[in-house]
Amino acid sequence: MLLALTACSGPARLDAEAPAEAPAADASDLEAIYWARQDSARARFTDADVDFMTGMIAHHAQALVMSALAPTNGASPAVQTLAARIINAQQDEIASMQQWLRDREQPVPEVHIDGLTLMVHGAGDHHMHMPGMLTRQQLEALAQARGSAFDRLFLTYMIQHHRGAVTMVDALFAADGAGQDEAAFKLASDIHVDQLTEIARMEQMLEALPGQTP
Amino acid sequence: MNHTTRSRGPASRTASHPLWSLLAVAALLGVAACAPKPMAQDPMPPAQPTPPPGAPSPDPRVGLGAGRFDPEEAIGNLRLLSSSRPPEAFVGVTNSDLAFKDNYAIQGNYNGIIVWDLSDPRNPTLVTEYVCPASQSDVSVYENLLFVSGEGLGGRLDCGTEGVQTAVSPDRLRGIRIFDISDIRNPEYVANVQTCRGSHTHSVLKDPNDDENVYIYVSGSAPVRPAEELPGCSGAAPDEDPNTALFRIEVIKVPLADPTQAAIVSSPRIFEGLVEPPQHGMAPADIAAIEEAKARGEFVVEIFGQERIVPSGFVAPMLAAFVQERGREVATAADSAAFREALPGIIAARFGPQEEEGDGPRPGPTQCHDITLYPEIGLAGGACEGYGLLLDISDPDNPTRMDAVADSNFSYWHSATFNNDGTKILFTDEWGGGGQPKCRDTDPMEWGANAIFTLEDGEMRFKSYYKIPAAQTPQENCVAHNGSLIPIPGRDVMVQAWYQGGISIFDWTDPANPVEIAYHDRGPVDPDRMQMGGSWSVYWYNGLIVSSEIARGLDVFELVPSAYLTENEIAAANTVRLSYLNAQGQPQYEWPASFVLARAYLDQLARSSGLSAAQITAARQALDQAENASGTARRTALTTLAESLRAEASGSRDAAKVRMLADAVRALATG
Numbered sequence: 001m002l003l004a005l006t007a008c009s010g011p012a013r014l015d016a017e018a019p020a021e022a023p024a025a026d027a028s029d030l031e032a033i034y035w036a037r038q039d040s041a042r043a044r045f046t047d048a049d050v051d052f053m054t055g056m057i058a059h060h061a062q063a064l065v066m067s068a069l070a071p072t073n074g075a076s077p078a079v080q081t082l083a084a085r086i087i088n089a090q091q092d093e094i095a096s097m098q099q100w101l102r103d104r105e106q107p108v109p110e111v112h113i114d115g116l117t118l119m120v121h122g123a124g125d126h127h128m129h130m131p132g133m134l135t136r137q138q139l140e141a142l143a144q145a146r147g148s149a150f151d152r153l154f155l156t157y158m159i160q161h162h163r164g165a166v167t168m169v170d171a172l173f174a175a176d177g178a179g180q181d182e183a184a185f186k187l188a189s190d191i192h193v194d195q196l197t198e199i200a201r202m203e204q205m206l207e208a209l210p211g212q213t214p
Numbered sequence: 215m216n217h218t219t220r221s222r223g224p225a226s227r228t229a230s231h232p233l234w235s236l237l238a239v240a241a242l243l244g245v246a247a248c249a250p251k252p253m254a255q256d257p258m259p260p261a262q263p264t265p266p267p268g269a270p271s272p273d274p275r276v277g278l279g280a281g282r283f284d285p286e287e288a289i290g291n292l293r294l295l296s297s298s299r300p301p302e303a304f305v306g307v308t309n310s311d312l313a314f315k316d317n318y319a320i321q322g323n324y325n326g327i328i329v330w331d332l333s334d335p336r337n338p339t340l341v342t343e344y345v346c347p348a349s350q351s352d353v354s355v356y357e358n359l360l361f362v363s364g365e366g367l368g369g370r371l372d373c374g375t376e377g378v379q380t381a382v383s384p385d386r387l388r389g390i391r392i393f394d395i396s397d398i399r400n401p402e403y404v405a406n407v408q409t410c411r412g413s414h415t416h417s418v419l420k421d422p423n424d425d426e427n428v429y430i431y432v433s434g435s436a437p438v439r440p441a442e443e444l445p446g447c448s449g450a451a452p453d454e455d456p457n458t459a460l461f462r463i464e465v466i467k468v469p470l471a472d473p474t475q476a477a478i479v480s481s482p483r484i485f486e487g488l489v490e491p492p493q494h495g496m497a498p499a500d501i502a503a504i505e506e507a508k509a510r511g512e513f514v515v516e517i518f519g520q521e522r523i524v525p526s527g528f529v530a531p532m533l534a535a536f537v538q539e540r541g542r543e544v545a546t547a548a549d550s551a552a553f554r555e556a557l558p559g560i561i562a563a564r565f566g567p568q569e570e571e572g573d574g575p576r577p578g579p580t581q582c583h584d585i586t587l588y589p590e591i592g593l594a595g596g597a598c599e600g601y602g603l604l605l606d607i608s609d610p611d612n613p614t615r616m617d618a619v620a621d622s623n624f625s626y627w628h629s630a631t632f633n634n635d636g637t638k639i640l641f642t643d644e645w646g647g648g649g650q651p652k653c654r655d656t657d658p659m660e661w662g663a664n665a666i667f668t669l670e671d672g673e674m675r676f677k678s679y680y681k682i683p684a685a686q687t688p689q690e691n692c693v694a695h696n697g698s699l700i701p702i703p704g705r706d707v708m709v710q711a712w713y714q715g716g717i718s719i720f721d722w723t724d725p726a727n728p729v730e731i732a733y734h735d736r737g738p739v740d741p742d743r744m745q746m747g748g749s750w751s752v753y754w755y756n757g758l759i760v761s762s763e764i765a766r767g768l769d770v771f772e773l774v775p776s777a778y779l780t781e782n783e784i785a786a787a788n789t790v791r792l793s794y795l796n797a798q799g800q801p802q803y804e805w806p807a808s809f810v811l812a813r814a815y816l817d818q819l820a821r822s823s824g825l826s827a828a829q830i831t832a833a834r835q836a837l838d839q840a841e842n843a844s845g846t847a848r849r850t851a852l853t854t855l856a857e858s859l860r861a862e863a864s865g866s867r868d869a870a871k872v873r874m875l876a877d878a879v880r881a882l883a884t885g
Binding site for chain 1: 282283284299302305306307308324349365366367368377378379380381435436437440449579580599600620622623625626645646647649650651652657661743744746765
């Protein structure tokens with residue numbers, strides 16, 4: 001399952017035996033080493049890493065669809081703040097994941113959003129079956145909800161959605177050879193911890209909603 | 215949208231309407247409901263970046279040209295003494311945190327550790343490069359020991375560079391590596407302590423009452439490793455597995471005489487019960503309604519820390535039951551009065567403390583990112599996912615939570631810094647994890663910023679946000695990150711890394727109005743795309759400001775006098791000497807008696823008009839004369855000056871500072 005592990009033994013690979021007093025390289029040499037090492041690091045990935053990035057782009061895209069409803073559906077200020085931050089964070093992460101795939105010459109999914117309709121080109125057609133993804137019926141229910149009913153549904157669905165993302169990271173980490181790449185490890189563990197933190201916050205917000213049955 | 219939540223108590227479920235239905239249920243069934251305690255709110259004013267008066271506009275940091283080793287730079291009130299590129303084996307791999315020992319800076323790198331000799335800060339020399347990959351390789355020192363964090367999946371026990379290719383492996387290191395650095399040129403790898411979540415960062419605690427051990431608080435933020443790899447590790451919810459690796463930190467005890475015996479001694483659950491929802495305090499209209507209800511003679515009780523009107527529908531049956539207990543059918547006036555007095559007790563009994571019920575993991579933090587230990591004042595600041603915690607660390611094995619704050623503007627609580635006298639604490643929000651550009655002109659100034667709190671009776675009170683005032687490009691990862699206090703006497707001044715936002719030095723003496731006083735910034739690493747770079751961390755160490763640049767190496771700066779900082783203040787800061795420094799261990803700064811210390815206070819009094827121009831001139835002259843004198847003449851002159859200053863203090867608008875000055879002069883006289 002390891003795609004390009006042989007590249008790790010390429011010329012730019014680190015040598016643990018390198019002498020401590022290596023001759024000082026000049027700037028252009030260092031620049032060349034820098035690039036070579038970045039390229040080498042990019043060669044260290046597995047199918048599981050690629051599937052994760054590809055899937056998570058589509059997964060994040062649905063969070064954008066959901067969050068975009070907040071301003072128009074009468075969400076409370078707290079939920080609007082949350083939704084704005086989800087949009088900001090996940091848009092940036094989508095760009096990072098696309099870049100990660102581009103750097104590794106993998107197909108890069110492009111996201112197109114038209115209202116509730118999400119089209120992800122280049123991600124295959126399995127992306128709607130990822131953990132936590134909302135069904136079309138759930139999305140429509142969310143789009144129809146207003147005010148505090150929207151808040152409740154948004155938080156409930158976003159918790160479901162985030163839990164799915166956490167599951168995807170756990171699955172990535174359980175795959176042999178995955179997450180060795182520094183960028184993939186950082187992206188995945190940032191998503192893991194950020195979404196767990198946000199789940200905790202959303203559970204609190206949900207409990208605080210008026211009319212909540214104890 | 216701007217609000218903090220303060221929480222100390224157990225689980226909370228609060229809402230206005232369901233409260234009464236809850237009460238009804240409790241009354242009917244005779245069972246107590248869970249015991250919520252919503253916390254008082256501090257109003258949060260919006261963040262307003264304060265450009266220094268006379269600051270150039272546009273900010274010179276905006277629009278800098280890109281380059282890996284040759285970007286454009288902007289610098290204000292700082293001098294760059296040197297920029298050292300990473301040794302070849304570490305180029306292109308992330309430089310992480312710093313620790314300091316004697317004249318050495320120890321720099322973590324995802325490939326291992328690098329040691330620089332800073333004896334000549336204009337020309338740091340590379341003394342050690344030790345290849346031993348693991349992210350984040352955050353480093354700490356104590357005496358002859360060096361501790362290094364390992365969290366990434368590719369870290370190996372044998373320091374090999376080939377990574378670990380299976381999900382479960384006996385070769386993987388996730389936890390703390392321990393090196394003996396008696397000979398810093400030849401670190402000796404002596405021990406490991408493996409932990410369930412690995413070590414993203416860690417803090418080293420030297421207990422003033424224990425000279426035989428040091429303690430390491432391990433913070434791990436990555437997913438829990440499988441039990442097949444490290445027996446006993448579980449990522450389950452606490453109700454499924456009470457030994458879950460979630461919801462705890464790990465404390466490692468390291469015997470100094472034999473560090474190979476280092477082991478986990480406890481896993482304190484400092485997050486227990488942190489579930490209070492973020493919410494606003496009462497609106498003015500609600501407060502008015504309560505006051506009106508009281509005036510009308512309605513029953514008002516405090517429930518969950520908030521005054522509430524008890525609906526008459528609930529009062530009637532309770533009153534009836536109360537009267538019945540007193541052996542009557544119909545309430546007398548005395549019964550009513552007694553009932554009014556008893557009602558808070560009745561309500562409290564109904565809502566008495568109870569374990570949180572319900573399924574699934576408790577909401578709340580499962581771990582910390584950073585814990586800043588300040589043993590001299592017995593406190594630690596924990597930056598733990600959605601919360602900032604204040605911890606009592608007087609018993610190092612068993613840190614306990616004193617207070618917790620949440621903030622709807624904070625995404626991910628990352629690290630904490632106390633001011634020197636322990637009256638304030640500053641938390642950072644590493645929104646986006648440090649790998650995202652969060653300082654664009656469209657990003658709110660309250661997000662990815664610092665939040666500044668005062669500490670009052672063990673509680674944290676929000677005062678303001680601080681974020682670098684210069685917008686950065688989408689090609690620059692930027693958010694609040696690591697830094698330290700600069701020991702400017704009489705002021706709270708901090709230097710802080712903002713990744714590719716550069717470094718920013720700011721004064722937070724007035725916690726409500728932080729002001730930037732110096733900066734350094736480079737253009738993006740790459741002109742076309744976001745490529746990780748910038749200052750991971752920057753610390754003051756014995757007069758130097760040392761920055762670990764993720765992509766570019768090590769930068770060393772010194773402060774330059776400006777309208778915000780005088781030569782005397784900088785020189786007084788530089789009288790403070792440390793023998794070592796760790797990122798998450800805060801030393802208490804102490805200023806030895808010196809003429810420059812007294813002059814620094816005088817400069818501050820001139821700035822604040824705490825003394826008149828004539829008083830300041832007289833004091834400066836007296837100090838000069840005393841410095842030129844010697845023996846008894848000097849002592850007499852200083853004693854006289856100290857006494858006259860002490861007399862002037864009461865008439866000053868800055869009496870406390872005048873007394874500090876008088877004390878500094880007296881210390882010179884007796885020194």
